[in-house]
Amino acid sequence: MPATMKAAVIHAPGGPEVLKLEERPVPRPSAGEVLIRIEAFGLNRSELFTRQGLSPDVMFPRILGIEAVGVVEEAPGGEFAKGDVVATVMGGMGRSFDGGYAQYTVVPARQVQAFRTELPWETLGALPEMLQTAWGSLFRSLQLKPGDRLLIRGGTTSVGMAAAAIAKRHGAEVGATTRRADREQLLRDCGADRVFVDDGAIADRVRHEWNGGADKVLELVGTSSLRDSLRCTREPALVCMTGMVGNKWSIDDFSPMEWIPTAVGLTCYDGGVGDFMAMPMQQLVDDVAAGALHVQVGRVFKLDEIVEAHQAMEDNTAGGKIVVRTW
Template identity: 50%
Template sequence: MNMMKAIVVEQSGSPEVLHIRQIQRPEPDHGWVLVRIRAFGLNRSEMFTRQGFSPDVTFPRILGIEAVGEVEQDPSGHYPAGQKVAAVMGGMGRQYNGGYAEYAVLPLERLMPLQTTLSWEMLGAIPEMFLTAWSSLTESLDIQAGQTLLVRGGTSSIGLTSVAVAKNAGLTVLATTRSEKKKQALLDAGADHVLIDDGNIAEKVRTLFPKGVDRIQELVGTRTLLDSLQATAPKGVVCMTGMLGNAWSLANFEPMMIPSSVKLTTYQSETLDMSTAVRALQEYVTGVEHGTYTVRL
């Protein structure tokens, strides 16, 4: 019997419910692939799942919505053993066991083959961070060169990535931080304007751009969402992508609070288009190798 180590959550709760267990290594059925996990990132959504706030999650569960590693066994023969792959979202760590383990059985359709010389430590920090930023910008916000974009919550990992990706795509980028000390990090990432966020930045945005900005990536969440809507130009789009403020809902929300002609949308894992994500992820990984993009560990 092949065994492996995994971090198993048997019931929702505080971090103390995370237990390292020695369990049987899973075997892949057709359409699934056994992957040897080499590294995985930690994500805020996993905290919510562990706390019991993710709907339809049953315990015990191995968390982890992303991982990188090597194919160990693919019954379909699509991938050879040793192929480097990444996997993200699509129910990973929620509907089926995820990346907090030495091995994971993952859906063939969710695997993204990669060619890279990056260390596992570096590679493991990229997939969820980049693909959330990229898919939110390209799919939910449909950014275009020449537009103005505000990244609210800019010094988060997704925020810094979004700033760099958007700047590279030809946008004028504004970004927020609550700390003067973090301002330079945003400028280094490519931000054209950095705003100190005290919870009310619409007026500051309109001082720079009187009509507002074309696109807003809202990473703080519902705590600042209404203010972000007020910073948006007519026919602009706001995408709620993150919940750094740890609030899921907006009390007493009324649709008429959305300014006329401004659109509000969200980013969810279903937004990710796998037909284009593999190429985009490979291009970003190559960009990190060549120094075009910087990943903070």
């Protein structure tokens, strides 16, 4: 094992160019921790917000990255064997301690899942946070059941496409939105039964075409479309606010009595380590390998292309999950 590693370090907030590739010492694990040789990681919008200085609790310099996949190099407590293929997410990664934008990372063993697969690293790098967010939103927050009508607002996001596939496998009837009509087949390939081209006001159309509306709505666009998403339902219903692709965090002049229809519940999902560890990682990886769970990898970058990767995320030009290879 080398004494040093490559890492993308941020010393102060700003644009993509503030991510600097540096040589750093390989971190050393203590009992209860795992040293992972990172093979790949996915990019997440929360990392974009942190890079922009919108995470006030994050101190710089910092190695960002809330997820990673790779192999175990050391586990002093014996929780894992050297060479185990593992994934890790959240738990302070890239925020309170250095995260996945590097060739090695040390994380608590309690936030690591091992699994077996022959999938390539480019695919595996897209999975942990995306699947954790989709799974937790559907089953913890929305309490999805077979036969439910699920509308995914922001269907062409990586989480949206994963959620469509998972929900379809679970027996739900899936509707998904896109702003571009030419993406309809992509959403249908992921499991959508219905596709709604989104002009920002689709509630009347959804209720008319879908016999009254959806039972559950997964809101991935954010506050800009939340009011309309609440109106896409038939009672009783649940709407889960999970994503903020629209980059707007708060609602101006929010009036609950005007916004929330009778008998429609509004919740959110902000998953953590417990949700990741409760997720059936092996089953989901097997579903991906079997072609039963569609994963849309957008673009794959190398670690020394991290600036370009962040620019692609900021510009929404990847067409799926952005993955970075570290070696």
